[in-house]
Amino acid sequence: MLTQNTQQNPPTLLLSDKVGPALKLVLEPSKVAQGAASTWVAISIFCLIGFVSAAILIPLSQGLIRSPWSDELRPDMTSLLGLPDQDEQNNTQETSRETLVTSESTLTVRIGHVAPTSGAIGHLGQDNEHGARMAIEELNLAGLKIGSRSVKFELLTEDDAANPAQGVAVAQKLVNARVNGVIGHLNSGTTIPASQIYNSAGIPQISPSATNPKYTRQGYSGAFRLVADDAQLGATLGRIAVQNLDGKSIAVIDDRTAYGAGIAEAFKNGVTSAGGTIVAHEFTSDRATDFLGLLNSLKAKEPDIVFFGGMDDVAASILRQMKRLGIQASFIGGDGICTSQLALLAGDAMIDDSVLCAEAGGVEDSRKAVMDKFRRDFKAKYNSDVQVYAPYVYDAVKVMASAMVSAGSADPSIYLPALKAMNHKGVTGDISFDNKGDVKNAALTIYTYRRGERIQLDVIR
Secondary structure, three states: OOOOOOOOOOOOOOOOOOOOOOOOOOOOHHHHHHHHHHHHHHHHHHHHHHHHHHHHHHHHHOOOOOOOOOOOOHHHHHHHHOOOOHHHHHHHHOOOOOHHHOOOOEEEEEEEEEEOOOOOOHHHHHHHHHHHHHHHHHHHHOOOEEOOEEEEEEEEEEEOOOOHHHHHHHHHHHHHOOOOEEEOOOOHHHHHHHHHHHHHHOOOEEEOOOOOHHHHHOOOOOEEEOOOOHHHHHHHHHHHHHHOOOOOOEEEEEOOOHHHHHHHHHHHHHHHHOOOOEEEEEEOOOOOOOOHHHHHHHHOOOOOEEEEEOOHHHHHHHHHHHHHHOOOOEEEEOOOOOOOHHHHHHHHHOOOOOEEEEEOOOOOHHHHHHHHHHHHHHHHHHOOOOOOOHHHHHHHHHHHHHHHHHHOOOOHHHHHHHHHOOOEEEOOEEEOEOOOOEEOOOOEEEEEEEOOEEEEEEEEO
16 A cells, blocks of 8 residues: 655555455545546556456466466456356367368368388388378279268378387377378387377377387287288298208397397297207397498308398398308398398399398288289389388278278277278288287298399298
8 A cells, every 4th residue: 555645745545455446545625636636547557457457367368378377276367257268168179080070071081101201211111101192092082981971081191210209209290180090100119109109199000011019019909010020020030041041050130129129039039949040149220331340240150141130221231241241141131121122222242042031911822913913003103113011001091991981980989990890802912900900810921032133932821
């Protein structure tokens, strides 16, 4: 409260401690004129305070600026102004993925795709993305309906650069974009951490190529895989190394990624179970380029087979440096090296029938014509051969769309049971899932390389 001496100063003006509807003015009776002027000053102050309060409190109540008060105080402030609180506004705005389009004649369904489309294995990621685009274009030409409504499929693509942290970031980006489902990622090292994001958001995910067994063993109901896992693939290659290639001393290298380490361990288990001997296990990284020290160490152990757990770009560098050092062992790898690009990357270090690899998938004679047509159509469209997993990405998109059509809904919580029960004839074969989300009766295709071409040897189930 402000007080003034009435004998020496103008009339006293008293303002209450709290601004309210009653503004109390105490005027000396003998100085009414001066009191009137003071009254106008007081009224002006009152109006200014009210204007400033409204300018601050109304935006605060609507969430337009950050409140300096605790969340517990904000409902009281908004109630005081007669405005809806923020939770009420959020509830009004929160809708399902399907209700976003109920006022439109066509239902728009967003499918996310993630792969490393940049970096050393960018060619593999681009290959996968091409497979997804082919499927989306065909779906949109097919005139499908989900429920009673026509549907348009949109593909939202992201690059995870084969980096786990970036994989998590783009997974959250797709969740924020409210995709109806996700195809990807390519690498196990990005697929596994990203799957936690999708699971928390309730978004189904189909990986066309992640082979680390952990992916489908986390208990996530929406995680699916279209190819054989490393336990099957690595163990099979281990048995082949001993029983078919007559390997006596076998060396192992892995790149320490989730994929490379996983398949290397499975390979070692296959070797030992078949009675073979592992003479060395060396480690590198998926970014390494110089392997001379590591290979000199292996050369001293005189291996007749070298297994590599990693991707084709690093495998090609190892092959070139093995040739430089005169290491003449056979070279074996999993699906990560089993690409059309490997021969080009390795150059003259690729000796006919010296490299054996396995693709975590494959088709027998009865479906070979369908796969061959896909490969021809793919090359005509993109002017490049299929690398490895474009057909599996293509099938993954088609499987997800079929589940939505079957369920009559693109809402993940509604079409997920249909996805679990799916029986789909794809270019990669008959597709259905077990209770973990793994494809049933998964195949492996064994390849070698001759004259720079990848040559199929066998399909194993």
